[in-house]
Amino acid sequence: MKGARRGSLEVTLDSDLCVLRGASAVINCRYSKPFSHAVTEVDWWKHKQVVGYWRRGSLPNFRDSSQRYRYLGDFISDCRLQINDVQHADAGNYFFSFYARSEEKSKTSTKLYVKELTAAVQPSSVAEGDDIRLTCVSGCPTPVDAVWFKDGQPVSNVFVARREDTGRYHCAVRGQERVRSAPVAVNVLYPPDRVTLTISSPGNVVRGSSVVLTCHSDASPPVRNNGYSLYREGRFIGSGQTYTIPDVQPDHSGRYHCQAWNNISSRGVDHFNSSAVLLQVYCTYLDINSTQHISDDGDVTVWDPVLLPDVPENISITINPAHVVWGSSVTLTCSSDANPPVRNNGYSLYREGRFIGLGQNYTIPDVQPDHSGRYHCQAWNNISSRGVDHFNSSAVLLQVYCTYLDINSTQHISDDDDVTVWDPVLLPDVPENITITINPAHVVWGSSVNLTCSSDANPPADTYIWYRNTNSNGSQVGSGQVLSIPSMEALHSGLYLCQARNQVGGKNSTEVLLAMVDEEQRGSQMLPAVVGIGLALIVALVVALFLFWWKKRRLHQKALDESNVIYSNIQRPDSALPDVARHTIRSSSSSQSPASIGGEVIYSLVNIKSRDLEGLSDSPDVQGSRSKGKNSIDSVIYATISPR
Numbered sequence: 001m002k003g004a005r006r007g008s009l010e011v012t013l014d015s016d017l018c019v020l021r022g023a024s025a026v027i028n029c030r031y032s033k034p035f036s037h038a039v040t041e042v043d044w045w046k047h048k049q050v051v052g053y054w055r056r057g058s059l060p061n062f063r064d065s066s067q068r069y070r071y072l073g074d075f076i077s078d079c080r081l082q083i084n085d086v087q088h089a090d091a092g093n094y095f096f097s098f099y100a101r102s103e104e105k106s107k108t109s110t111k112l113y114v115k116e117l118t119a120a121v122q123p124s125s126v127a128e129g130d131d132i133r134l135t136c137v138s139g140c141p142t143p144v145d146a147v148w149f150k151d152g153q154p155v156s157n158v159f160v161a162r163r164e165d166t167g168r169y170h171c172a173v174r175g176q177e178r179v180r181s182a183p184v185a186v187n188v189l190y191p192p193d194r195v196t197l198t199i200s201s202p203g204n205v206v207r208g209s210s211v212v213l214t215c216h217s218d219a220s221p222p223v224r225n226n227g228y229s230l231y232r233e234g235r236f237i238g239s240g241q242t243y244t245i246p247d248v249q250p251d252h253s254g255r256y257h258c259q260a261w262n263n264i265s266s267r268g269v270d271h272f273n274s275s276a277v278l279l280q281v282y283c284t285y286l287d288i289n290s291t292q293h294i295s296d297d298g299d300v301t302v303w304d305p306v307l308l309p310d311v312p313e314n315i316s317i318t319i320n321p322a323h324v325v326w327g328s329s330v331t332l333t334c335s336s337d338a339n340p341p342v343r344n345n346g347y348s349l350y351r352e353g354r355f356i357g358l359g360q361n362y363t364i365p366d367v368q369p370d371h372s373g374r375y376h377c378q379a380w381n382n383i384s385s386r387g388v389d390h391f392n393s394s395a396v397l398l399q400v401y402c403t404y405l406d407i408n409s410t411q412h413i414s415d416d417d418d419v420t421v422w423d424p425v426l427l428p429d430v431p432e433n434i435t436i437t438i439n440p441a442h443v444v445w446g447s448s449v450n451l452t453c454s455s456d457a458n459p460p461a462d463t464y465i466w467y468r469n470t471n472s473n474g475s476q477v478g479s480g481q482v483l484s485i486p487s488m489e490a491l492h493s494g495l496y497l498c499q500a501r502n503q504v505g506g507k508n509s510t511e512v513l514l515a516m517v518d519e520e521q522r523g524s525q526m527l528p529a530v531v532g533i534g535l536a537l538i539v540a541l542v543v544a545l546f547l548f549w550w551k552k553r554r555l556h557q558k559a560l561d562e563s564n565v566i567y568s569n570i571q572r573p574d575s576a577l578p579d580v581a582r583h584t585i586r587s588s589s590s591s592q593s594p595a596s597i598g599g600e601v602i603y604s605l606v607n608i609k610s611r612d613l614e615g616l617s618d619s620p621d622v623q624g625s626r627s628k629g630k631n632s633i634d635s636v637i638y639a640t641i642s643p644r
Helices: 519-562 620-627
Strands: 002-006 009-013 017-020 025-027 029-032 041-050 053-058 069-071 081-083 092-100 102-105 110-115 117-122 125-127 131-138 146-150 153-155 158-160 167-173 176-180 184-199 211-220 228-232 235-239 242-245 254-260 277-279 310-320 330-339 347-351 354-358 361-364 373-379 396-398 400-402 429-439 449-458 463-470 473-479 482-485 494-501 506-508 512-514
Touching: 009 092, 009 102, 017 025, 025 110, 029 092, 041 069, 117 167, 117 184, 131 146, 131 167, 184 254, 184 277, 211 228, 211 254, 310 373, 310 396, 330 347, 330 373, 429 494, 429 506, 429 512, 449 463, 449 494, 449 512
Parallel strands: 017 110, 125 184
Antiparallel strands: 002 009, 009 029, 025 081, 041 053, 041 092, 069 081, 092 102, 092 110, 117 131, 131 158, 146 153, 146 167, 167 176, 167 184, 184 211, 211 242, 228 235, 228 254, 254 277, 310 330, 330 361, 347 354, 347 373, 373 396, 429 449, 449 482, 463 473, 463 494, 494 506, 494 512
16 A cells, blocks of 8 residues: 555555456545544546646546446545446556545555456367367456356366367456457367268269269368369379369269368378269160150260160169268168169168168168168169069178277277177176286295286276185285285285276185295105206216217227237347337248238337346247346347238
C-alpha cells in the first residue's frame, strides 16, 4: 500500500495492479481525516493525455452502479474503486480525492496494467493418436485457474488426438468465463481414409464416348492432386485426382482402383487404395432377328464385333478388405460379363444359401463374428439359357477375425495372428498351470537357492505371493515371481506354495518341498560319480601301458629281423699295436658261410685292449692261444658283423 499524508489527512492506495482484459478489478484504497471534519465529496481521477500533456481527469459517473466504474467505498475511510470489463484503455494511473472543508488529493497513484489471456497448443499439428497439451498463459504474474472450451463445450487440457478433435480452442478464467483468450487452432493429421473411385458416366460407357474417373478421400492434410494415382488391373496409368479418357475404346475396359497419399502413415503404411471399380466399354449391336438396333447408343461400324444377347458369365464376388476384423467395415461386390449388362437390382447376394440382399455392392458397416460364412452372388439380365436365367458365382469365404486386448496395457496382443471365430476367443481368466521350480535342485547349508513361480493367465499375472507351511500353519514369506534365499538354513526348510493373481482373480500352486542335503548325503550322492571317474582313469592307464609295450616289442622284433650276427676271432699281430687302431678287416672267403653272409663284411673300427681271458668262449682258436701262456695274449674281441 502506498500512502500520501498531509497533516492529519492521509490517503493509502493499493500497489500497482495487473488485470486480464475482460475481468473485473478492484483498487484498494483507505483515507483518514480528523474526526471533526465531515467528508462532503469523494472523487476518482485518472491520468489522461490532453494536447500532448498528461492531466488528471475525473472518472465519469463512477458512483453509478450501472456503469463500468463503481465506487465501493463510503464517506468515512473506505475509498475502494471497482472497474468492470477492464479494457486496454483502462490502463493508467489512478488517484483519489475527498473534500473535508477543503479538497485533499492523493499524491501517489495506483497504476493499472491490462494484459491478455493467451492460449497455446503443444504441438499445433499432431498425428492421430499423439498427445495434445493445451496451455493457458496469463500476462500477469499471478497464475490463473483456467478452463478450456471447443465450440462452446468444455474440454480437458490434455488428451489423445483424434481426427474429430480438429478445431479452434480457447481458455478462460474459471468463474469468469467471459475472460477468455483468443482462439487457437488444433490440427489433427491422419492418413487418407475412405478412398473411393467414381466413374462419371451414370449408365453404360459406350465406345467413342468420354469418361472421367475421379478419386476421393478423407485426409488431413487433404490429399493433393499429385497425391492420387490411378491403376488399371494393377498397372499404373496416371496421376491426379481426375483422369479423363476422351475417346474410350473396348481395350480401356477393366478394373480400376485409386491410390491416395498425403505423407502421413499409419502402422508403417502411407499409400491407401480404394476398392476396385469395373469400367466396361460397350459396343452397340443389332438384333439379327429383327434387324433393329437393340441399343439406341449408335450403329455398329463394320470393324466392331456384333454383340449378341448373352446370359451373365464370369460371375464373381470380391471381398474388400480381404482381412476382415470384428467391428470394421466390409464390402462385397458382384461382377459379371453379360449383354445386356446386369443392372444393379439384377444382382442378389446369398450367405450359406440364404438370400440377404439385392445390389451389386453390399456393405456391412460393423461386421460381427456371426457374419462369417460362405457368400455367393446371383446375376440376372433377363436373358435365359436352356430355361435358366439366374446364374451363380462361386462361393467365397468371409472370415471375421477377433482381436483381444491386454487388460493391463490396453494394447492389442496381436495385430497379425488374430483368432478366427471358430477358434476359442481368449477371454480374461484367472492364472492356471501355476508351477514352482527350485534352482539348484539339491541345496546344502549356507548355499543360495531361488524359487520361481510361473503361470498361464490372461491378462498375465501381476502379483505373486509366497507362503511356507510349517506345523500346519501357512505364513507369507515373500512376494514377486522369484523368491530368493541367499543363505540356506534349517529354518528355511518346509513346504512352499505360490499364489498368482491378476485383475480377474488368484489361484494357488501345489506345494513343493524345500529341504537341505547334508554333506555326507551329498558325498554319498557324489560317490558314483567319483567311482566312475576313477574307473575311467584306470582303463585309460592300462590302455596306455599296453600301447607302450606293444610299440617297444615291435621295435625290438624289427631289430632282430634286420640283423645277422657273425662271430670271428681276431688275432693280435706280433708287432705291438696302439690301444686304438683303425683298420679295415676283410674276412677270408673260407671263413664265411654263403648261406649266412650275403656280401663282404667290413670292420671299420677295432679297439684292442688288454683284458683277462677268463670267461671267453671255448673256441678252438682261444684254446690254442691259451696253450701259449696266459700272459701272452692281450685280448680277444667278438664283433658283430652285418652284411653290407
